[in-house]
Amino acid sequence: MYGLLEDPWPIIYVGAVVQAVLLIFLLVTRRAVVLLWMAVVLLVTLCGVCLEWIVVTDVESVENTVYEAAEALKSNDVDRVLSLVSPSAVQTRQRVKLAMRHVKVLETKVNDLTVKVDYSVEPKTAKANFVGIVALEERTKDVLPYGRYIARFTVDFRREGSLWLVTGHAESKPF
DSSP: OHHHHHOSHHHHHHHHHHHHHHHHHHHHHOOTHHHHHHHHHHHHHHHHHHHHHHOOOHHHHHHHHHHHHHHHHHTTOHHHHHTTBOTTOHHHHHHHHHHHHHEEEEEEEEEEEEEEEETTSSSOEEEEEEEEEEEEEESSTTSOSSSEEEEEEEEEEEEETTEEEEEEEEEOOOO
């Protein structure tokens, strides 16, 4: 069920296939009642797409947190970034503070984002994997040899109340 609520395309695809079958049936039989069924299928498809848009799943919540963190980095708002990191994630919090002291972030991008949620534990946890691209300007010299930092990140999340907060991270060597 969650799969249908994370992406509207399966709903649209099924609705289009059923509409095509009904259209063929209409052309063959020429029965006006088929138009009624086509209207019902269109209405159900639209309701399904609206439901998908309204319901925010755990995967989408984690994705939103990743994108919110990228925006907070881009605006160089350390407090906002730290508000997305659990107080128990001491190492990640220190890494954010240290990095933000040495660089000014100009642009951020998140590519190839995948999220897996573990529903078997309470509170729920999740793991996000993505390639992070950060264009930056050094505040202090000799910290980074380039004005662009690209690395693959694995970020751990835990549901704390209604929020998904970062509990740890790992990053590959920069590309």
